Amino acid sequence: MQGFxxxxxxxxxxxxxxxxxxxxELWLDKKDTYNYPVEGWIWAENEREARIVLxxxxxxxxxxxxLNRTTAEWEAPVPLPKTGxxxxxxxxxxxxxxxxP
Numbered sequence: 001m002q003g004f005x006x007x008x009x010x011x012x013x014x015x016x017x018x019x020x021x022x023x024x025e026l027w028l029d030k031k032d033t034y035n036y037p038v039e040g041w042i043w044a045e046n047e048r049e050a051r052i053v054l055x056x057x058x059x060x061x062x063x064x065x066x067l068n069r070t071t072a073e074w075e076a077p078v079p080l081p082k083t084g085x086x087x088x089x090x091x092x093x094x095x096x097x098x099x100x101p
Contacts (some may be wrong), residue, residue, distance in 0.1 A: 003016045004041050005044050005050035006041045019041055024038055024039065061074050062089060064094055085099070
């Protein structure tokens, strides 16, 4: 989703159309007039773009997972099965385990 984004201690903060505080105001209709970053805030067309620009990828979910800087996502060492079923990651066996219905 497009909007204003900021990296807040590793967590991505988003506002669709405005950011207002004591020091400045950012408005959607003036987004192209600002000199970014404004106290850490940028304008991005989508979350992936914002994560890459701000280097904000969130906490590493498991020790075995690695960061894909192209997609801005954490990836398991084994791809998630595409069976339409629900799975959970088992860090001990480094595998996906099907969640019982």
